[in-house]
Amino acid sequence: MVTFLFKTEPGAYSFERLLAEKRAVWDGITNNAALAALRAARKGDEVLVYHTGDVKAIVGLASVLTNAYPDPNHPGLTEGGLPRTPVVDIAPIRAARSPVSLAQIKADRRFRDFALVKQSRLSVMPVPPALDKPLRQLTGL
DNA sequence: GCCAACGTTGGC
DNA sequence: GCCAACGTTGGC
Numbered sequence: 001m002v003t004f005l006f007k008t009e010p011g012a013y014s015f016e017r018l019l020a021e022k023r024a025v026w027d028g029i030t031n032n033a034a035l036a037a038l039r040a041a042r043k044g045d046e047v048l049v050y051h052t053g054d055v056k057a058i059v060g061l062a063s064v065l066t067n068a069y070p071d072p073n074h075p076g077l078t079e080g081g082l083p084r085t086p087v088v089d090i091a092p093i094r095a096a097r098s099p100v101s102l103a104q105i106k107a108d109r110r111f112r113d114f115a116l117v118k119q120s121r122l123s124v125m126p127v128p129p130a131l132d133k134p135l136r137q138l139t140g141l
Numbered sequence: 142g143c144c145a146a147c148g149t150t151g152g153c
Numbered sequence: 154g155c156c157a158a159c160g161t162t163g164g165c
Contacts, residue, residue: 007151009150009151056152120159121150121160
């Protein structure tokens with residue numbers, strides 16, 4: 001089981017909306033590094049959901065319901081048998097008891113090399129196993 | 142294939 | 154609102 005971090009601008013799609021709608025297709029990713037990360041997502045993986053913009057905090061946890069599959073809106077685009085524009089379906093698990101801000105994460109030396117800190121524009125990334133527990137402890141997820 | 146110009150994201 | 158840090162595009 002891999003934990004990912006997905007960023008979203010809450011004005012465009014919020015974790016609250018995911019809680020209300022119970023399921024979402026995570027699409028609209030265009031950046032290649034983010035697509036490569038998303039392509040590796042498998043059913044049973046989990047997702048820390050991060051709000052960008054005014055919030056800048058990890059706000060909730062979701063589960064990955066499907067393996068990465070080709071975006072139905074971009075059919076036929078494949079690369080080595082794998083979807084070039086992968087999407088996954090996710091469902092909310094729960095909101096964070098204590099959302100953890102980017103400032104907190106940046107201030108914590110354990111997260112020094114985390115892509116969230118080092119590559120501010122990356123919107124999908126795996127959470128390194130060593131950082132998964134600390135992040136869940138801080139968020140209560 | 143290189144790289145200058147331009148566009149975008151997201152933190153500040 | 155600005156701009157750093159990217160990514161993308163297109164001329165050559």
